[in-house]
Amino acid sequence: MSYPRYHINVFWSAEDACWIADVPDLRPCSAHGDTPDEAISNIRDAVTGWLATAQEQGFDIPEPRYRPAIYAAKFAA
Template sequence: MLTPREFYVVIERDEDGYYVGEVPQLKGCYSQGDTIDELLTNIKEVIELCLEEQEESNKNLSEFVGIQKVSI
């Protein structure tokens, strides 16, 4: 049995009202959905695809450090 892996998903709402998610640990790993639930279902599929691609190319995962809010 595989050990579950956890990933952070940064979620935003775009100008058309869609929820857009990106996984910073996986290059090019993003998806969208009409609802947050739909987005999370879609992003799980994309994460699996990104992990398969990484295994084939032997790339290492980036380490997610965090999100900071900056005021200017």
């Protein structure tokens, strides 16, 4: 299944003792892994499942919109 290019956050969770991958545009859509690469691999599966379920249920598929604050900043001229 092809899907839009969503932003993926990847971070270490000390509380869970694993890497977390999260897609802000697809709430709730997250996955975990022992390494960042494993978390990213797992989130790809989670996104595919999220989108397939939304489509089966007739829900709208959100366009990718999330941008981290660092990219959203506007610079004064």
